[in-house]
Amino acid sequence: MGIGRLRFGVEQAVTLHRQASGLVAAVRRALEMPTETGYSAESTAEQRAIVAHLTRTAAELAPGWLSSPLTPETPGSTEAPGGNRGNGIAGSIGAADQATPITLPALVRIGEARPLPDAAFPLLIPTLGKGHLVIDADARDPRVTALIRTVLLRLLATMPPRELRVLIADSATVGAATAPFRPLFEAGALPAPVTDRDGLKHVLDEAERQVKAGHKELPYLLVVVAVAPELLEPADAARIAALAHAGPAARLHLLVTAHAGKPLPNSTQLTLRKDHALLVSPGGETSTIPVHLDPAPPTSVITEVAERLAVEAALAGRTELASLLPAQRWAESSRAGLNATIGRSGMAEQTLSFDDATPHWLVGGRSGAGKTAFLVNVLYGLATRYAPEELILYLLDFKEGVSFTEFTPTERDPSWIPHARAVGIESDREYGVAVLRELDAAMSQRATLLKRAGVTKIGELPETIARVVCVIDEFQVLFAGNDKLARDAVDLLESLARKGRSYGIHLVLASQTVSGVEALYTKRESIFGQFAARVALPGGAGVLDPLNNAATALRLGEAVVNTSAGAPGHDTVVRFPNPHAEVETLAELRHTLWQARPAGSEPPSVFEGYAEQHITNDPVFGIPVHRRRAEVIVGRNVDVSGSTASFPLDASPGRHIAVLGPSEVGADILHAAVAGLARQHGPGDVRFLLVPLVAAADPVCDDVVVDLDRLGHSYEILDGYRLRNVLAEIADPATDGAQKPTYLVLFGADAASGLLEQRDPERRRSGIDDLRTVLRTGPARGVHVLGWWRGLRRFGEDVGGSSAREDVACLVTLNVPGAEVAMMLGQSQLDWQYRPNRALLIDRHTDRIATIVPYVRPGRYA
Structure with missing residues (x-):
């Protein structure tokens, strides 16, 4: 960013702050005006002047989609409502206008306040960056449905991609209140509304995770709680109150309907009357000026905006493998451990490590959930970050597929990943046990080195010893049955899982399921207890604690990452790319790594399962x-x-x-x-x-x-x-x-x-x-x-x-x-x-x- 542009941004922020201060003072004066009949000419003129000032200031503080009237013509224009080029609207929804940066807290129009019968000013309420909106009626009231749609439309159309998440719990209308936003739900840009008690609990779980994370790099999270009063349990009401208190500092904001209890902290509260509403500010000040909520935006406006947002979200939501790779090849040391960038959580890159805290990973997901894509991302990330002298890879695939063939030379392409020592394609149990035996032997050799050096960890050795990562896809095949081979596999795996961290040997076990394996019945805790890092893809909740439902609503390309052995409350949802959609990128990267291989490097040993041998x-x-x-x-x-x-x-x-x-x-x-x-x-x-x-x-x-x-x-x-x-x-x-x-x-x-x-x-x-x-x-x-x-x-x-x-x-x-x-x-x-x-x-x-x-x-x- 240039100095001139930075100075412009600072000056504009100062100006808007001053205008906001004037707006607050004017609102307070307006709220103190008598509403009875018998205005003097002088007071009427003063009120009209204040209303005009408020209207002008509102347009400046909440331009475009945030405050202008919503009409059917809005989305068809290349400009924002009211003819102003709005934040996030510049010919297409979601493309932020760099010349008009978003000012926080975001003020959103929800209706008009009318101090005089023939004079009104836009009523703006603080949302993102400031507080919450609470209304005493439930979403079955058409005015409440209109309010929900208005707030959602204005914020979604305003915020740039990846900077706003929305979760909706709607048992009052069973999702009807947000039905026009269906294109966003179908495209996966927003999670579909949940409509039952379990769904509400999941939404509140996610909100609490946002609060616990609490850092400023997270996107804003707007939670719409449109729960029927009779279905709201006291425990959930208490959780909502706690979230209202802690939420703004963690970029969490609520839109709560049917609230009849103690006022929620940090909230603007609306009380509906027959033909108007009354407002109580976050500071507890009650307005006597009638508030008339805006009608629901035309369905055609919402639908068109949602469709365009879905397209923008699809483009912006693409996480490309190249963007997750380090800028400089082989620049990091593995002495203290290995780090892999596995995807993004919001705008932030998410890194998972192989170290003393998370020495091994357990990855779960149903068939087609993206396990192979996730693993390939990790492997290319590691191979780009660490040199072959720092990292050795063993790759085993027990399913009928070609998960790891791209790491090996073929007739069409002689290149390979120089870190790969052995690759098993359509492996069988004997080969898997052979690999485990080789790793166990390597662990024994390293134990001798550590003993001679008088240290207890590989990172404490004076010389660098390459860390080993062994990835086993569909690992449960190793333990099929209860024969000697299965028992040998269990014993070897247990030894590596318990002792591998000290010797720089790390395991990644991936599977569709980790249950029902007879050979593991007596060893489950002693083995999986060493796998602090859990990655659950769609259908892979089995790798998490039975009480952890964080993976129940995952979409393709998403994963829950948990570094506390799957315990609830330690989850981060990340989005990862599909590397096979980037064929040219992968080919270029593989050739770059291959050409940079150390002199004398040998290609990996490849075991091709059931291929003919001649x-x-x-x-x-x-x-x-x-x-x-x-x-x-x-x-x-x-x-x-x-x-x-x-x-x-x-x-x-x-x-x-x-x-x-x-x-x-x-x-x-x-x-x-x-x-x-x-x-x-x-x-x-x-x-x-x-x-x-x-x-x-x-x-x-x-x-x-x-x-x-x-x-x-x-x-x-x-x-x-x-x-x-x-x-x-x-x-x-x-x-x-x-x-x-x-x-x-x-x-x-x-x-x-x-x-x-x-x-x-x-x-x-x-x-x-x-x-x-x-x-x-x-x-x-x-x-x-x-x-x-x-x-x-x-x-x-x-x-x-x-x-x-x-x-x-x-x-x-x-x-x-x-x-x-x-x-x-x-x-x-x-x-x-x-x-x-x-x-x-x-x-x-x-x-x-x-x-x-x-x-x-x-x-x-x-």
């Missing part, structure tokens, strides 16, 4: 040949890094691989195994014996042949009869069996069982006998069997039953019931339930049992 994308696929010990690659582990799931091969008995289950993915896993092995040996160094025994494996075997040909390996394709001969050759202890390392690959091994069971009358052995011998002695001679059995029972019979369990130590089970797998392993139970694109890896020699994502051929799940 051997060609394996991190160790294609490594140099002649490794010390070959490994059979079968898929990816469900861990943070997405490491390779494999079985090392050595001379130990039982180092064979059996894939079990009728799913044709079994053939794909053998394809991946052979492809991986082929790249670990030089051409001619090993022999591959391929045995396609079922039709489903033929195209897979063909692909294996193409791959082996490309790499220059020797191989043979066998049928069932030749398989029997080869088994006899390899199993015969009188021969070398295998002159060089050999991989016997059985596609559908169970299909050969009938043939192999036939005994050779000369050798007195069957093919099954030879197979069992190979399984027992093959690894020591460099022979390893890789087989796919479609049935668990047939596999057990082929290898020799329970006594031969250790002869095949490496298993991959597909669509086989967990109970049957447990029985095969000799265990009482096993937490395994098959689902597509998952397999169970079992290594008997290391006692490892883990869920993996098996490698498949492209298009398997298409």
Whole structure:
């Protein structure tokens, strides 16, 4: 603002103050005039002069919409009523006229005072910035309805966007008194009137929150209490009286109808008579001059103004992500904590922190309420405010969506957010637990650092250690059921929630509901009690205290923020932007952060839930040949890094691989195994014996042949009869069996069982006998069997039953019931339930049992 403009504003304020003082004196003189007949000519002339002065002064103190008569022509003009360019009206409602700033307290015309039968002056009452308006009749009286509509219209048309909030409790007319303002309610610019006792209590709760906040950056709040007298409880009347006393200092103002008790403080009070009203000023002075209230503004005026206000409010109410981001990138330190600007409360930015007071956040909201938008805002805000050396992000999404894909590189866009360490898209429980385990391990490492340094908090270390924020969307999926995995998740989450604050590890748990999770029944308070920060979006009241109803009337794009574990009376309503409506802004911001990443930054590890995984994308696929010990690659582990799931091969008995289950993915896993092995040996160094025994494996075997040909390996394709001969050759202890390392690959091994069971009358052995011998002695001679059995029972019979369990130590089970797998392993139970694109890896020699994502051929799940 320039010096000249500032000087103009100050001088104008001084002038208006002087005029106001003159107005008060004139009003007092007018109020003292006799109203009986028998005026002298001198007194009549004096009264007319005072009335004329009051009329002129009123136009200056309350220009435009605040005092001019309201006519049907008003909104159609580009000027305010009376031809004056009014505050907030300059061709469109709500666009404040900078040349005519609003003067507070705002004086609003409600009618005329008539000291003489043929002379009247506008009656202005102080509202915003000063006091309240109270009337003794209820809104079922048409004059009261007219008064409500007049005051609302004048103030709404005058105040700039975001500087006035209105809450209406109307049980007297069930909302009819403010019906013409419906466009504002439908557009969400104003909350719709509440019409019952619970609604009134909610309105009073919100008013009390305004008083408790009490700072000057809040917008004004006008509360219209048009409650039927018979429905007003004494406790609510007492709350209204308290609000009247404390309200003006906190920008809270009341319009109360049907008030018949003790005069409310700071209030202008109207008493209705048959054909006029009497006024009592906030100072308690009673006027004897008849007051004639203005008729209701024409409905067409209110409707048109409301429609234009709705448009203006929609434009002004847009909170853009860019406006919430810091001006300078990576300028803040995370030593004392992290701050995120999450939206606006009125005109003020609202910040929520990760620190000792609010180490973790709990976010709730129904589907479609904007949880993803809220979380994306927070993440971009943090990533812009803090450098990657100050902040590490773990992002998990358990729902079917793409909440966090924009933080990862894709085929279309190679950029990523450099703070992201791991991103889970359509995560499953195993991956979630893996992330929690990694965070728990990091917490243990940091605890050691703090102990060595002799401090108790990460911020007290001499060097900067990046804080970690882990966001888990739809976190309740982690605890589905009551199995070992759920119990592990609960234990890990409890440890992180209770101890994470000291080590700079913070959690954000988001969900549609936090109730009904069986695994959390005994741990609910010990876990959620650490989440002091609660964010409730529409439908997310479950994250608040059961007695807190602050989230019941939220609109899309709004949230209640509570930093006292959801307790009533500690709520702030904020409005946050939809970042996905700012596609170009997000893309530009992501690329800016990506291009500024530290040298050597690696993209985040991405776990894509149920996306196909292919051997060609394996991190160790294609490594140099002649490794010390070959490994059979079968898929990816469900861990943070997405490491390779494999079985090392050595001379130990039982180092064979059996894939079990009728799913044709079994053939794909053998394809991946052979492809991986082929790249670990030089051409001619090993022999591959391929045995396609079922039709489903033929195209897979063909692909294996193409791959082996490309790499220059020797191989043979066998049928069932030749398989029997080869088994006899390899199993015969009188021969070398295998002159060089050999991989016997059985596609559908169970299909050969009938043939192999036939005994050779000369050798007195069957093919099954030879197979069992190979399984027992093959690894020591460099022979390893890789087989796919479609049935668990047939596999057990082929290898020799329970006594031969250790002869095949490496298993991959597909669509086989967990109970049957447990029985095969000799265990009482096993937490395994098959689902597509998952397999169970079992290594008997290391006692490892883990869920993996098996490698498949492209298009398997298409």
